[in-house]
Structures are given as C-alpha cells and as structure tokens.
Amino acid sequence: MQELIMTIMQDIKFYDCRVIEGSSTSIILDNGKIEEISRNFTRGAGVRALCGGSWGYTSVEGEIDLKQGVEAASKLAFSMNASTPKEDVELAAVNPPEVKNLPEVRIDPRDISIEEKVDLLKNIETNAKVKGINSTKVMYLESEFKVEYRSSDGIECAYELMNVGFAVSAVASENGVYQAGRESRFGYGYELFKKENVLELAGKAGNTAIELLKAKTPKGGEMPVILDQELAGVFAHEAVGHASEADLVLEGDSILENRIGEQIASPLITIIDDPTLHEFGYYPFDAEGAKSKRTEIIKNGVFNSYLHSRETAAKLGGTPGNCRAQGYSMPVVRMSNTFIDNGDARLEEMLEEIKDGMYLIGSRGGQVNTGEGIFQFNAEKGYLIKNGELTELVRDVSLSGKTLEILNHVVLVGNDLKMTAGRCGKAGQLVPVSDGSPHLSISKALVGGA
Helix, strand or coil, X not given: CHHHHHHHHHHCCEEEEEEEEEEEEEEEEECCEEEEEEEEEEEEEEEEEEECCEEEEXXXXXXXXXXXXXXXXXXXXXXXXXXCCCCCCCCCCXXXXXXXXXXXXXXXXXXCCHXXXXXXXXXXXXXXXXXXXXXXXEEEEEEEEEEEEEECCCCEEEEEEEEEEEEEEEEEEECCEEEEEEEEEEEXXXXXXXXXXXXXHHHHHHHHHHHHHHCECCCCEEEEXXXXXXXXXXXXXXXXXXXHEHHHHHCCCCCCCCCCCCECCCCCCCEEECCCCCCCCCCCECCCCCECCCEEEEECCEECCCECCHHHHHHHCCCCCCEECCCCCCCEECCCEEEECCCCECXXXXXXXXXXXXXXXXXXXXXXXXXXXXXXXECCEEEEEECCEEEEEECCCEEEEEHHHHHHCEEEEECCCEEEEEEEEECCEEEEEEEEECCEEEEEEEEECC
C-alpha cells in the first residue's frame, strides 16, 4: 500500500489545501416574533491534487488530517488520469501574497449581546410595518472566519474576516395582488448599524410595498431608458462579469470568447472587478493563494481582460487571482466587487436628454445566457419619463435584450457610483460580492410591461 501511495505521489504535479474555521450567527424575526436564533461553528478543509490533466478533490470536516486529505485527493486524481487521460494542465505561476490592509472592524459584533441585536431587529420591523403592510421579515447575519492556505509550490498564507448585515422585507396586499419592498446592507463590523440609517431603510421597504400596490403596469416596448445604480450594477455583474469568467470562455459558453482587444461597448463604458476594495466581495488572496488584484474587464469600450484561475491564466494568457469557493468547496472562477466606473453626467442631464422613456429602479432577479449574450432582469419599480421629468410610478417592469447591443447603446454615464452587496451563485456555491454603477442612460432598450 505504501509503495502505491509513493507511486501516486510521484505522479502528482501539484496539490493545495484550504483550511476554513469560523462561526456564524443568524437571527430571524417573522412578523415581530423570533423565528430563529442560531449559532453554528465550522471547521474543515478542501484539498486538491493535480495529476496530468485530472483534478482530484476531497473535503474534510471536523478534525483535519491534511496528509490524509492530500493522499485521498491524489488517489482520485491518479485514478481519473489513468482511466481517462486528458491533456496536461499547466498552472500560471504565483508569488506568495502579502496580506495587509484588511477591512477594519471598529465594533466587534461578538461584544454585542443577543438581546441587544434582537431589540434592534424589533425596531427595524416596527419601522417597516407602516400602515397597510400585512407581513414583515427581518434577518440579521454575522460570520467570522479564518482562511489558511498552503500549496506544494511553497505558498502559505492566512487571513481573518468578520461580516455582518441585515435584510428587511415588507409585503402589502389588496384584492389578491401582493407587492413587496426590500432593503439590505452588508459589511464589516457592527458599526454598519451606526453608519447606515437602518430604521429609515426599513420604513422605505414598507412604503415601497404600499406605493407599488397603487402603481400600474405600463405598456412595454422599445424605448430610451435610465437605469439606477443597482439595476445597472446587476447588468454589469450578470451580463458582462459572468461572460468574462475564463472557465465559461473555455467551455464555449461566453459571447466574449476571442474578443480581447475589440471595441465591444460605448467608449463611455469601463467595467472593473476589484477584490481589493473594502466592499462585500473583498479578499486579500483567492482560493489558490494568488493575491487579489484590480481587473479592467472593459476599458473605454474595449474588451480588455478575462477573470482567471491559475489554470485558465496558463491556457489563455492572463493573471490569476479570481478563483473563489464557498467554504471548502472546489474553487471556480468568480467575481468579487464588479462595477461600471464613473462618468461625468448628472441624473438631471440624463432626464433632459432622454425626454420620453422610462427610469428603472432596483432589481428583483432575472436570468442571463452568457453563451448567447441575452438577458432579462426584473426591476423593483420604475417611473415614466415625460418631457424630461419623472411622472407616474409603474410596477412589474423588466429590462431585456442583447448584452453587446445594450453596451453600445449607452449614451451617458453618471458621476454617482454606488455599490450594492449581495451573494452570487455559480457551480452550486454562493460567495459574497458587491456590484454597482452610476446611473446609465441607454438610447434604446426593450422594456417589458403589460
């Protein structure tokens, strides 16, 4: 048996280990009543091994024996490579990252009692329950975790982070019609609740639900539109960011394949992914030990770079640093903080220029096909624009179209960049991200309505 292990290890060209240790707290209030208070602890590791062109992967929970984990992942890689050999995988070289400038936590949430946190949520719930609201839900989330990384090519590094945040939703109904308002904020440290006016945000969620009940669904069609920062940020993340992930490019599932250096958007558009920013998608090094770095995906309308793992960077040419994982799952290419950079236009200027159209606000999800380059996003609400002024509030509106067409129809970019925190799903994993944009004015887009 020992001889077999030695033979396998001789054929293993690379292995790495990520050890994750931490805890999380969640509190949920449903219509003012405590539905859940939970605290969970986790400790585990994800181990990869590369043999020829095959990856072996194993995860370990609880007590961790990294040597045993490496042997298990190596056996899997060796077995797969022996049964179905693939082209050898090369990995781009990385230097040991320097971990510095972590987000500062001024108020440690662990120093705040559960009772105080529950009282805060009750105040948030009270403010969300404006007249006419039928139901409310408030959620508090807190997590602390330490990530340790080491690899067979000599990289060893570690960091610790503390995340906190909350979300509130309010639902109103009338004659069988339901409308909801939602607000959320996530960041680092309990000072988030002093920096943000959370009671005002809760009232905004309640009032949005009430206002949407009275709003009408507009007639859809092709028209000029203005996107607010949240919806434009979702477009940047979903339609452009995912299409720039190099693993999807190699799978033939991206409209951006073989487009490096091409003018694919209005010269006003620059889209950046930057995990060094102290936003919700921050990390000092990725799941492969590569230091985090700013990537200009599109610069002045020209497609500039893919997002890379060490494997994709070696295949396509580029710089690694965009490989992430939820906990100790298998790492994949992921975004971090993705945004459209500021222009110099004001919202008032956009309204004057557009004359008649629609102003779309917020996001309620949607879908994207990165291979075909088409998308559909649901806005939280909208306003009709008539003679350069915002008029009637409308609901049940969506934005859809072809990614490259929309990018080329941008005629003004605002100077009011704003980021929104959330989580991104890919490969069955959720990771913290932020996306954002200034206001965007688009000369022609398809708006869905009645």
